[in-house]
Amino acid sequence: MLQQFKTSGGKMPDASTFISSEMKEFATTINRIVGQLEDSQQVLRWQSEHDPLTRISNRRHLEKQLKSYLSDRPQAYLVLFLVDIDFFKRFNDSFGHLAGDEALCSVADVLQSVEFHGEKIVARFGGEEFCVVLASDCAFDAEQYAQQMRSKIEQLAIANPVDALCQYLTVSIGGVYAISPKMESYLSLFHQADMALYHAKEHGRDRYVVRNFV
Structure with a gap:
């Protein structure tokens, strides 16, 4: 026994x-x-x-999954997006943390809902920033996917009068598209996606910038 x-x-x-x-x-x-x-x-x-507020993956799980994509089962095509809510601090300060939390959850739900036929992970990267990783054996249109995320979040119609340019809450997206990336590309993927996000913000926000990995 x-x-x-x-x-x-x-x-x-x-x-x-x-x-x-x-x-x-x-x-x-x-x-x-x-x-x-x-x-x-x-x-x-x-x-x-998982993140206790949005109930999506947290940064720890994101990093674990991404390393798995790069080492244990490398994918032929991979894109890493960083998604940042525009002027979120002003929104939070104006409407309170409860409204801010609701906005974060709504954005997380949208990011999860955008359809993709392949491996996908959506994570809260920190504060008002999210990370979306797509991986597939087949080539796909990363810019089209970024546009879907951007437009669907704007369609939430979350009123945001603190933004002088747009009446609704919007996001800026930076992405990097890689073909057969290896584990040594791990940090570079984040760095290049972050640079793309910076340029999206510099050019007016409420837009996406997707670049090929170099």
Whole structure:
């Protein structure tokens, strides 16, 4: 029985396999405790990999997945987007943190909803910035995808009178498109996407800039 207990992941045989009522009760109790521990481990694992507000992946999980894309199962085509909500600090200061939190959750939902036939991860990168990684064995139009994200977020029609140029909350997007990137490209992908995001902001915000990885 001890060997079976070890090989079954710490669970006892089903209570029905025992004859005495004491062993039936003991097996039932042990299996219930083991089940509760397994559930707790799953909850803790989920919490360690997800943002508690938006319930999408956090930066830790993003980095883990991206490294997997680059090493364990390298994809032929990969794009990394950094998505930043325009003038979010002013929005937050004007309407309060509750409205700010609702806006963050709405943007996260939109980023998850944009369809892609391949590997995809959406993560909160920090503050009002998100990261979207797409990976596929087939070539795809990264600029078209960026435009879908930008327009769908604007279509949320979240009023933003603090922006003199647009009445609704908008985003700036910087992306880098790579063909067969390797693990040594990891930091460069973020750096080049960040530079693309900087140029999107410098040219007026509410737009995207996607560049080929170099």
